[in-house]
Amino acid sequence: MTCATEASPFYALSEGQTSTAWSKPSRRPRSWSGKTYKAPASALKLRMSHGAPARSTLVLTGRQVERLITMREAIRVVESAFKEKGEGKVQMPPKVYVTLDEFEGDFRVMPGYLLSSHAAGVKIVNVHPNNPKKYNLPTVMATIVLLEPETGYPICMMDGTWLTAMRTGAGSGVATKYLAKEGQVSVGIIGAGVQARTQLMAIAEVRQISSAKVYDIAPESAKRFVKEMAKLVGGKLTSVGSVDEATSGVDVIVTATPAREPILFSRHVRPGIHINAIGADAPGKQELDTEILMRARVIVDDLEQASHSGEVQTCLRKGLFGRDHICAELGEIVAGKKNGRQSADEITVFDSTGLAIQDISVALAVYRNAIKTHVGTKISMF
Ligand SMILES: NC(=O)c1ccc[n+]([C@@H]2O[C@H](COP(=O)([O-])OP(=O)(O)OC[C@H]3O[C@@H](n4cnc5c(N)ncnc54)[C@H](O)[C@@H]3O)[C@@H](O)[C@H]2O)c1
Numbered sequence: 001m002t003c004a005t006e007a008s009p010f011y012a013l014s015e016g017q018t019s020t021a022w023s024k025p026s027r028r029p030r031s032w033s034g035k036t037y038k039a040p041a042s043a044l045k046l047r048m049s050h051g052a053p054a055r056s057t058l059v060l061t062g063r064q065v066e067r068l069i070t071m072r073e074a075i076r077v078v079e080s081a082f083k084e085k086g087e088g089k090v091q092m093p094p095k096v097y098v099t100l101d102e103f104e105g106d107f108r109v110m111p112g113y114l115l116s117s118h119a120a121g122v123k124i125v126n127v128h129p130n131n132p133k134k135y136n137l138p139t140v141m142a143t144i145v146l147l148e149p150e151t152g153y154p155i156c157m158m159d160g161t162w163l164t165a166m167r168t169g170a171g172s173g174v175a176t177k178y179l180a181k182e183g184q185v186s187v188g189i190i191g192a193g194v195q196a197r198t199q200l201m202a203i204a205e206v207r208q209i210s211s212a213k214v215y216d217i218a219p220e221s222a223k224r225f226v227k228e229m230a231k232l233v234g235g236k237l238t239s240v241g242s243v244d245e246a247t248s249g250v251d252v253i254v255t256a257t258p259a260r261e262p263i264l265f266s267r268h269v270r271p272g273i274h275i276n277a278i279g280a281d282a283p284g285k286q287e288l289d290t291e292i293l294m295r296a297r298v299i300v301d302d303l304e305q306a307s308h309s310g311e312v313q314t315c316l317r318k319g320l321f322g323r324d325h326i327c328a329e330l331g332e333i334v335a336g337k338k339n340g341r342q343s344a345d346e347i348t349v350f351d352s353t354g355l356a357i358q359d360i361s362v363a364l365a366v367y368r369n370a371i372k373t374h375v376g377t378k379i380s381m382f
Contacts, residue, residue: 074365086334124143142161186213
């Protein structure tokens with residue numbers, strides 16, 4: 001039996017809709033030894049008492065997620081998520097931080113609900129710097145659980161690590177679309193890591209890139225970046241040896257480093273430039289000298305989150321400006337409540353801290369694509 005309807009895509013995974021590409025969920029639970037066992041009648045009653053057909057949870061690995069979303073689609077859904085935020089149609093409680101001092105790590109929990117997109121879920125993301133050396137695991141791993149809004153049923157569980165980079169890039173794609181100068185742009189990138197890659201991908205979706213330069217404190221990282229990404233900008237990507245060179249004459253600057261002291265100064269920023277400030281996403285982080293923010297029209301992704309974790313935190317803490325200096329949240333611009341770029345000479349800064357609604361909206365797109373293309377493994381949780 002299937003409940004698949006147009007209105008609710010989530011039901012598409014109901015029991016009865018099968019595909020050879022999916023592993024069919026077993027109706028009977030299995031013990032660890034592989035032998036089937038019979039659940040006590042009381043447990044079965046608990047599971048089945050609602051009378052609804054059995055559901056499945058789709059599990060998607062990182063490799064599968066990578067193939068299920070393009071930057072173009074990520075930008076489209078993230079733009080729509082920001083619009084919903086601007087219209088006051090999302091719920092997004094603040095990120096919760098849990099520190100694991102004994103293990104020199106932490107994890108963060110990021111829940112969100114988008115009313116119009118019908119998307120609900122939560123991302124759990126850890127930071128354990130010792131993982132690579134000690135356990136051969138990545139420092140950062142993200143897991144996203146999507147919930148069916150009507151019931152709270154976990155419809156999908158996926159690796160959210162690459163998705164995080166995609167949604168962060170997509171956020172900057174949206175900001176660049178509304179805030180950078182029109183026409184062709186030249187781009188300067190500081191930091192040649194994971195985020196820098198999706199930043200360049202996103203800018204290439206919303207503007208034609210005439211040339212791009214990348215600087216990294218580790219020159220071999222910048223060279224690797226050029227090797228991997230040059231094709232995207234028709235070979236007009238070069239690695240350079242300083243921030244001065246990377247920013248000279250460009251229209252858009254991306255800062256994507258873990259810096260805790262300014263790396264970009266007022267002298268690097270000429271009138272008309274747009275900056276995507278990505279690195280500062282937690283208390284204590286800073287990439288831009290405060291003078292830049294004081295000169296610029298500052299747009300944040302979320303006023304509350306940016307105030308304690310974003311690039312603006314230093315100016316606010318030092319009393320260099322108040323919250324009234326922050327012109328808009330990006331969602332207000334996308335929703336048409338506030339202006340994007342207002343003049344050829346204004347300097348604009350997008351202060352990105354990363355929002356749960358970006359994760360959840362992109363995750364829903366990934367899930368829908370997985371359903372369409374029959375990718376993933378179904379498990380029965382309840
Ligand atoms: N705003 C968001 O939503 C968001 C999302 C994800 C990550 N981040 C943040 O973005 C930053 C970068 O993340 P990533 O995943 O790309 O990390 P990464 O480790 O993959 O890359 C960072 C790069 O920056 C370089 N770097 C470090 N200090 C530098 C300096 N002073 N000058 C030039 N280059 C320098 C490193 O050599 C490295 O190549 C981190 O601070 C991360 O927390 C923000």
